[in-house]
Amino acid sequence: MGRRPCCAKVGINRGAWSAREDKILMDYIKVHGEGKWRDLPERAGLKRCGKSCRLRWLNYLRPDIKRGNISVEEEELIVRLHKLLGNRWSLIAGRLPGRTDNEIKNYWNTNLSKRVQGDKINDSNEPGLGGLENKGRKLDCKPGIDMGSHQVIRTKAVGCKKVVVPWQQDKQMIHKSIDPGRDSESPCSSAQQEDSSFRFLTDFDINELLISDVICSEGHQGKQINEWESTVVDGEVQTQPDFPVSEHGAKLDASTNEAIRREDWRSVEQVWQLEFSVLKNMVILEEFIRRTLEGRGLTIRSGSRLDYLDYYIRIVIVK
DNA sequence: AATCTTTGCAACCGCAAGACA
DNA sequence: ATGTCTTGCGGTTGCAAAGAT
Secondary structure (H helix, E strand, O other), X not given: OOOOOOOOOOOOOOOOOXXXXXXXXHHHHHHHOXXXXXXXXXXXXXXXXXXXXXXXXXXXXXXXXXXXXXXXXXXXXXXXXXXXXXXOHHHHHHOOOXXXXXXXXHHHHHHHHHHHHHHHHHHHHOOOOOOOEEOOEEOOOOOXXXXXXXXXXXXXXXXXXXXXXXXXXXXXXXXXEOOOOOOOOOOOOHHHHHOHHHOEXXXXXXXXXXOHHHHHOOOOXXXXXXXXXXOEEOOEEOOOOOOOOOOOOOOOOHHHHHHHHHOOOOOOOOOEEEEHHHHHHHHHHHHHHHHHHOOOOOEEEEEEEEEXXXXXXXXXXXX
16 A cells, blocks of 8 residues: 555645735644644645645744844854754754754855855965955854864764763774663663653764864863863762853762762763763863773763754763 | 846755654 | 654755846
């Protein structure tokens, strides 16, 4: 049995939406809510494909859509996120409230891709200048960064199998198994596995972050590393004022420390959550981890999580 | 002013993943 | 285990507006 087509194809309006169609769609969704796109056109009295209705709503009619030009700040964010994620427009859009993936994709294709490409050429010709100015705007990156040939993070979220430990880069890459089904110490219990919020990435290589963004984050390293020197004391994790942690996971109260002592990983699952915005400091983090663990008999378990609006590296120090 | 070319953006299409029966 | 449905994603297309000749 074949698959039912998404719409009848005959007698269906195509092309630009009229104001009347927009109103019908908005009124219908206002009353009935989003979803059931296939049946929506018939119920709403629209001669449109359900897919078309969905697209029109998501990209144009939604009340939280932000209108107007992309700001310089948004543009810089798009460039940075594209550098890390590639053409993952929905992920990028998730970091720009009110902007749609389609809008960002179009903006990239019509404005930024050419500019970034131009920058790349200029960089190779005039490495000292950077050549990042075009159309009167300057992108926020340091000269000499190859914005076109970097690796991007493939962000497919799957089960928790292994992680790449970053500080072993110069020796031999170690893939530590933290398979929740076999490793009782794992911070990913089987119960957590059932919760989609505990999906980890297997193909997420932290080393991929140690590229241009890190180079952009100058002026941090020496100072902050010293400030983190005593972050682990007697096997207990202490927070430091300037440690770049999420507000959700920074505070470690007595019960959390006790849970770490008991190796009760379900209770300490949020020891550190380093949000994506601070991952540019991964070089610092790498150094921090290395110093922290050296000579203390500690191991580290880490994973990274991806949601559309919530990226972070999760790290649990294990005594 | 007329015609051609380029640009920008909305919309479309095919595919894939996850949910569900 | 399998097939279908729903939803979402990313690449591509079509067209109107703007610019160039």
